[in-house]
Amino acid sequence: MPKLGMELIRKRELIRATTAVMHESGLAEPTLAAICARAGLSSSSIVNHYFESKQDLLECTMRDLAAGFLGEVALRVSTARSALDKVRAVIDANFAPSQCTPEAVSAWLWFWSRVPTNEVFAQIERAIDDHVVGELKRALHEIVPEADVDDVAEGIMALMYGFWLRFALDQKKLNIQTACRITQDAVVSKLSLYGQGHAGACPSSPTPGLF
Amino acid sequence: MPKLGMELIRKRELIRATTAVMHESGLAEPTLAAICARAGLSSSSIVNHYFESKQDLLECTMRDLAAGFLGEVALRVSTARSALDKVRAVIDANFAPSQCTPEAVSAWLWFWSRVPTNEVFAQIERAIDDHVVGELKRALHEIVPEADVDDVAEGIMALMYGFWLRFALDQKKLNIQTACRITQDAVVSKLSLYGQGHAGACPSSPTPGLF
Amino acid sequence: MPKLGMELIRKRELIRATTAVMHESGLAEPTLAAICARAGLSSSSIVNHYFESKQDLLECTMRDLAAGFLGEVALRVSTARSALDKVRAVIDANFAPSQCTPEAVSAWLWFWSRVPTNEVFAQIERAIDDHVVGELKRALHEIVPEADVDDVAEGIMALMYGFWLRFALDQKKLNIQTACRITQDAVVSKLSLYGQGHAGACPSSPTPGLF
Amino acid sequence: MPKLGMELIRKRELIRATTAVMHESGLAEPTLAAICARAGLSSSSIVNHYFESKQDLLECTMRDLAAGFLGEVALRVSTARSALDKVRAVIDANFAPSQCTPEAVSAWLWFWSRVPTNEVFAQIERAIDDHVVGELKRALHEIVPEADVDDVAEGIMALMYGFWLRFALDQKKLNIQTACRITQDAVVSKLSLYGQGHAGACPSSPTPGLF
């Protein structure tokens, strides 16, 4: 029964199953057998039917994840008015529900753990990073002194990556909403020092401060 | 070659080789063959001669790394005078040279990526985390309001983990000294809001601020 | 080669090859490599394709052998009229051609030698033993005094096991037909003492007698 | 401390440990490591120090066992007066306490299971068998018609081997004394048919009979 569009459906099923397996079997190397079993398909031959190889499936899976993430960023940033709102939009995108399911978080950590090994993954990672950091810096340029842009951007990225890593390690240890709030607060208080944000210029009052 | 007392020497060699392989061959599962080749030993039998299994070698490797890290923390915290100094000591320990070689960073990320899979690794991770977070909170209790202790501690941990993760992903992207400085500044400015730290109450000067 | 329905064929081939290897390579632990080579298959991966493990293959092999044996017993016992005929049927089943090929005898001895080691094999052995001994005792109840049933049954079993063991040790030493005849004669003469069997009460002629 | 006679002591220790390991670890192939651990020696090198190889140790172990058994036979046969007593002596030797410890029984079954594989073991087995069967037949010649000697001897051997095998399979299933008694009774009743033994010529009375 050569249904049209079967290819797309199967691919999506397999990609979804891949992230599920990454999560369920720890972050161990997912096997094709496990992925196919999870997708309800028998025989791992089907993977080589729709993908060039296991590596291809994994790359597609990560590209899919990355596309979703960059989409969240683009969507939110494009609707932000002020520079500060753009910064906040980037942070919101990082903690967006679609990126924070246990499966997604596991997939991200799995992906990161393979970046040093795998050149293709490294390229994807660099592309994501360049895009997000670029977005961040473009906004920060309008808010903080030129000399501070890099450090502030780097700080924000580290904070988000750190929360993600810690969430992946133990999902009971951390609450995503809390993580997002802490990050947002950190930025607000930080930028308020430069006379931006909702706060006044000099934080003489018991200003929020970082974290 | 059959010198007596070879056990400690070989164990150390193999542990060192393990972290080296983790780093060199990406964060992929290190094979005993690769580890032995790296250590200059022939045949992977030698590993089972000195360790109970591959898993045992990996656990010993991580315990060794963890011990080194906790040692750095203990050493620096014990010589700190004020509560603020203790917080800074924890941060310094995280970015201590012994913990920031490319090999060590790779090993840490490898370790983290296995925590969800492996119960023993999870225990080690929890032990480390409890210890460091505990140290941090004990000091923060004297500095920030009770209600803020958890969030501040969590923020500091995330910042450090995030820098480490990003360093592991691309060592050219980040400079450890910079990461340490940004983290320290973040803490100082944060805590200064509560009237603590070496800085005066109101940061009238181009205030430190977070990140 | 990838014909459908290959599973049953291959399983049978592998089981047959297993007993062959047990026989040919003495009763040493058969290796998958040897079994596959014997079956004309390349690489021992095929075993794990059709069986869960080597242990599974061995268990299936023995269950197959046991089923054949119990089938022989059931077939012959069910067509026996008198109680004595049932006893003789059990003996005939033990020395049936299907159970007395050199391969089968080797497989049985191999199996027995593993019973003390292996719980699954022990269960199979107990099941077989209980079944055969039970069949024997049920028939004997009608022939010999209650007090003698156990000893007679035990004696018959020992005689059969002993012949089998000796046949396994050296197939030139013994002739199966002779063994069967000796066992049958032993039973006939034994039971004739109780006034049963086709023979008259007192064996006035140079009576058969045991052995 | 080069104690004199250390060699004999160590050899005996190792041989004893070998049978112990054969029994304790089922009838699996005993490893040198297990044997040395059982003997309280560290490092399996000691075996190659006192024996030429593992095979040598195993052969010595079986020769030791065989010597003990043949000694039992010789001792009892030499003190037997009548031909019938000699037959009974052989049976008693088979079930002598020294040959019926769980360790000895396991060792014997282990040995038998290796006979088809191993030429040296086969030679030992043949030597034992020839000796015992010879002893038996020599006595039987004086009791039973020439034509029956082989069958009767073979029957007795089978009965004894069968009991041993069944005892090795499950020591709870069988009692050595019972096995010995059944065998002795079988012989007595059998030979009584030929006008020998304690019984009268024609077993018209409810003679014991076999088993």
Place this chain on the structure above:
DNA sequence: GATGAATGAGGGTTCATTCAT
């Protein structure tokens, strides 16, 4: 005499992949 170091062969198992159906 006895130990510990080191090696290498060989075993079972997992797994991605190819191919015929």
Place this chain on the structure above:
DNA sequence: TATGAATGAACCCTCATTCAT
């Protein structure tokens, strides 16, 4: 389109054995 057959590489581990101490 989809499945099952089959293969071969790679891995961890066990174990007997040799050698230097």
